[in-house]
Amino acid sequence: DAARAVHELHEHGMVHGDVKPENVLVVENGGKLSDLGLVRVLNSGASVTSFAPAASVEFIDPDLLQGDMPSRETDVWALGATINQALTGDGLYGDLPVGQPMLAIRAVVSGRAKVSPKLSQAEADLVRACVAPKGSRLATAEQVADRIARLPA
Numbered sequence: 001d002a003a004r005a006v007h008e009l010h011e012h013g014m015v016h017g018d019v020k021p022e023n024v025l026v027v028e029n030g031g032k033l034s035d036l037g038l039v040r041v042l043n044s045g046a047s048v049t050s051f052a053p054a055a056s057v058e059f060i061d062p063d064l065l066q067g068d069m070p071s072r073e074t075d076v077w078a079l080g081a082t083i084n085q086a087l088t089g090d091g092l093y094g095d096l097p098v099g100q101p102m103l104a105i106r107a108v109v110s111g112r113a114k115v116s117p118k119l120s121q122a123e124a125d126l127v128r129a130c131v132a133p134k135g136s137r138l139a140t141a142e143q144v145a146d147r148i149a150r151l152p153a
Helices: 002-011 054-059 072-088 101-110 121-131 141-149
Strands: 024-027 030-033
Touching: 002 030, 002 072, 002 141, 054 072, 054 101, 072 121, 072 141, 121 141
Parallel strands: none
Antiparallel strands: 024 030
8 A cells, every 4th residue: 555655656656755654555445645844846856865764764765875867766675675674673784872863774775775675576576576686676666566565374
């Protein structure tokens, strides 16, 4: 549901900018996406990184941390990081320094995302497809949602 909500934002010309487990609400009949405070217009030329809280660093596409603009792909990357964390409790970069955002940013930018070994093969393949290098990752959040729907229960 959250991935489909992200897709709907994209279809209306907006990027969420802060997809992370804390912003995915699980409710009785599915899920919801919350905290639209960082939503930006796609292709606006405005960087998201100056607005994102330190706790969001591990869910931000490293390309954004290096100055790229928010896009469908950056939200897809965040969905992959969110799936990895939500299903395993593991971050893509291990334990990042708490309360030290600059060290966390350095770890993300200089590190390499590692998919949790706790994931099933299908789940790991999905996360890898989301956090692949720009241009080779899943193109839309709708594709992420469709892949989630096909995962074994």
